Amino acid sequence: MQSNQTPRDERAAKRAITKDNADTKAELERVKDEVQQLKLACEGKNAEVADLKQILEGKEATDQGLRVCRGCDNQFSSAGRRLPRALNCGHTLCQSCVWSQAVINVRSNGDHDKKVHTCIVCNRITLLPLDCEEAGSAAKNYAILSYIDN
Numbered sequence: 001m002q003s004n005q006t007p008r009d010e011r012a013a014k015r016a017i018t019k020d021n022a023d024t025k026a027e028l029e030r031v032k033d034e035v036q037q038l039k040l041a042c043e044g045k046n047a048e049v050a051d052l053k054q055i056l057e058g059k060e061a062t063d064q065g066l067r068v069c070r071g072c073d074n075q076f077s078s079a080g081r082r083l084p085r086a087l088n089c090g091h092t093l094c095q096s097c098v099w100s101q102a103v104i105n106v107r108s109n110g111d112h113d114k115k116v117h118t119c120i121v122c123n124r125i126t127l128l129p130l131d132c133e134e135a136g137s138a139a140k141n142y143a144i145l146s147y148i149d150n
């Protein structure tokens with residue numbers, strides 16, 4: 001069976017097919033570039049998500065660190081032996097740790113009027129009264145108290 005097309009028509013049809021192929025190839029390259037850009041954007045977003053997860057994990061660790069005494073790893077409470085007490089250096093321990101680790105300060109003349117607490121974090125000294133109920137003892141850490149009450 002013979003084609004009814006002339007050689008001229010056949011050349012025109014081939015040119016049209018060739019042009020269509022070129023257009024399709026160009027469209028394919030454009031789509032490939034777009035896919036590559038989307039992959040890069042996705043990788044960037046994945047990196048952002050990973051960074052945010054690390055930040056969140058750090059905040060959770062900080063949150064837990066604010067609720068726990070560094071001396072005994074027990075949770076602070078708003079009353080009693082686990083009340084957060086701020087030392088002169090700024091670190092905070094529970095009342096139980098502050099008083100159990102304090103030693104009586106003996107003056108050179110043999111008198112003793114204070115207890116001495118050496119911070120377990122920075123080794124700075126806080127002077128405390130002999131009686132924990134006495135005024136002037138290590139101050140309550142109200143920032144942590146408000147934090148643990150929420």
